Amino acid sequence: MSEMTINLKIWRQKSIDDQGGFQTYQLSEVSEHMSFLEMLDVLNEKLIKEDIDPVEFDYDCREGICGSCNMVVNGSAHGPKRLTAVCQLHMRTYNDGDTIVIEPPRAAAFPVIRDLVVDRSALDRIIEVGGYVSVKTGAAPEANLIPVEQEVSNTAFDYATCIGCGACVAACPNSSAALFTGAKVAHLNSLPQGYPERKRRTIAMVDQMAKEGFGDCSNYGECEAVCPVGISISSIAEMRKSYLKAVL
Amino acid sequence: MPTLLQAATSQVGRKVLTGATGIFLVLFIIFHLGGNLAIFGEADAMNRYSLILHNFGPLLWIARIGLLVVFVIHAWIGISIWFRKRTARPQKYEVYSSKGGPSKQSLSSRSMAFTGVVLLIFVVFHINTFALGDTGTVMIDGQEATDIKSLVIETFQNPFYAFGYAFVMLLLGAHLGHGVWSAFISLGLSGKKASAILYTIGGIAAVVLAIGFLFIPIYIFFGGGCEAALISCE
Numbered sequence: 213m214s215e216m217t218i219n220l221k222i223w224r225q226k227s228i229d230d231q232g233g234f235q236t237y238q239l240s241e242v243s244e245h246m247s248f249l250e251m252l253d254v255l256n257e258k259l260i261k262e263d264i265d266p267v268e269f270d271y272d273c274r275e276g277i278c279g280s281c282n283m284v285v286n287g288s289a290h291g292p293k294r295l296t297a298v299c300q301l302h303m304r305t306y307n308d309g310d311t312i313v314i315e316p317p318r319a320a321a322f323p324v325i326r327d328l329v330v331d332r333s334a335l336d337r338i339i340e341v342g343g344y345v346s347v348k349t350g351a352a353p354e355a356n357l358i359p360v361e362q363e364v365s366n367t368a369f370d371y372a373t374c375i376g377c378g379a380c381v382a383a384c385p386n387s388s389a390a391l392f393t394g395a396k397v398a399h400l401n402s403l404p405q406g407y408p409e410r411k412r413r414t415i416a417m418v419d420q421m422a423k424e425g426f427g428d429c430s431n432y433g434e435c436e437a438v439c440p441v442g443i444s445i446s447s448i449a450e451m452r453k454s455y456l457k458a459v460l
Numbered sequence: 461m462p463t464l465l466q467a468a469t470s471q472v473g474r475k476v477l478t479g480a481t482g483i484f485l486v487l488f489i490i491f492h493l494g495g496n497l498a499i500f501g502e503a504d505a506m507n508r509y510s511l512i513l514h515n516f517g518p519l520l521w522i523a524r525i526g527l528l529v530v531f532v533i534h535a536w537i538g539i540s541i542w543f544r545k546r547t548a549r550p551q552k553y554e555v556y557s558s559k560g561g562p563s564k565q566s567l568s569s570r571s572m573a574f575t576g577v578v579l580l581i582f583v584v585f586h587i588n589t590f591a592l593g594d595t596g597t598v599m600i601d602g603q604e605a606t607d608i609k610s611l612v613i614e615t616f617q618n619p620f621y622a623f624g625y626a627f628v629m630l631l632l633g634a635h636l637g638h639g640v641w642s643a644f645i646s647l648g649l650s651g652k653k654a655s656a657i658l659y660t661i662g663g664i665a666a667v668v669l670a671i672g673f674l675f676i677p678i679y680i681f682f683g684g685g686c687e688a689a690l691i692s693c694e
Binding site (some may be wrong): 221223234267284286287288289292296313315318319320321375383385386387388390402415418419421422425426427428429431432433434436437438445446447448449450451453455457460 | 462464466469471473474475504539541544545547548549550551553554555556557558560561562563564565569570572638641642645647648649650651652655660678689
């Protein structure tokens with residue numbers, strides 16, 4: 213098992229009002245088998261022993277499905293590997309002596325709460341205005357009652373895999389949330405259950421996206437490149453089509 | 461339901477307008493290049509073309525105003541997107557890198573605002589030089605026509621004009637390299653295959669248009685078209 217020494221340059225910020233700044237740390241005995249977050253755990257153990265506040269970062273599942281751990285590693289959301297959340301990134305990606313710069317996702321709509329943790333509730337509020345299907349409560353309806361073509365179901369599922377990590381916002385040069393919103397709109401509008409509310413949903417979610425202070429989409433496509441689940445920017449085009457149909 | 465103005469100024473509306481006006485402007489410059497290529501035609505081809513346009517009278521003015529409106533909308537939204545981008549990310553990244561793959565980040569896409577503003581300034585100078593420039597008159601089929609050809613040839617004897625124009629046309633190519641594809645995505649074109657085909661077509665269109673436009677000032681500077689002009693070339 214080969215071990216490495218890694219130089220870390222990490223954004224430290226005590227609170228939402230703090231100015232914040234970079235701190236550098238050297239971490240030795242980093243195993244190539246560690247996940248990126250395990251490497252940060254080891255750093256935090258070391259910091260706690262030295263009576264330094266540990267680096268705060270978001271995580272939950274550590275298996276690439278919850279979307280909590282979005283951070284920007286050497287300028288790339290979720291690190292250098294495609295279709296990989298940062299929790300699934302392994303230290304074998306790096307070499308002995310490498311310097312890794314870790315920053316929180318930067319966007320006015322994502323205020324930094326502490327260190328690498330940002331408030332992503334702006335995305336929740338976009339969901340709240342239309343990212344759902346209104347149904348009567350009660351027993352679940354018979355699943356085979358509404359036929360859905362396989363192709364439609366597959367496409368809708370591709371869009372539904374969005375885990376809401378916000379990497380698209382972090383990577384977009386304009387800080388646009390178009391891929392996130394597009395994925396939700398394209399997912400729900402394409403299914404018969406979501407179809408009746410498509411107009412109201414699309415208008416409300418597009419409107420909320422702007423209210424939250426996200427930037428405009430310039431079709432850079434960087435969002436698709438960093439998305440850990442590979443949502444296509446076709447979702448953004450679908451959202452635009454839905455919006456045009458809703459307002460015209 | 462949003463009003464038409466609210467819809468047009470929404471984040472989707474702005475993109476749709478940018479895309480639609482962009483496609484219109486590309487169609488216009490294709491038309492414009494067609495006119496420019498008259499320099500290679502018969503001696504009076506360019507002036508004859510100018511005369512045909514002027515004979516449209518009020519229709520020409522309607523077209524000019526329409527073009528101006530389209531151009532202003534396109535530039536205005538582009539500039540506003542750039543300003544919004546700055547407020548949407550007040551704190552920049554220490555390090556930023558593109559992940560490649562499906563990303564369309566390139567010198568072309570990252571410099572849209574810069575190339576766009578240069579083109580905006582260029583158009584003002586361009587109209588001042590040619591549309592409002594001092595021209596003599598020539599007689600074509602008994603009609604008095606402006607001698608635009610001599611003005612063009614005279615202007616491009618100046619190396620600053622000739623190479624300056626050529627350089628700006630390189631920036632036009634860079635703008636279209638991302639712009640043509642982006643316009644269609646903004647209008648709702650989806651699907652990986654269609655997108656990939658369009659990206660290639662957009663790139664080819666950008667190169668062809670840029671070369672088409674920049675070839676003319678360089679050609680004239682190095683003595684092309686002089687024999688047919690009424691003015692003397694040094």
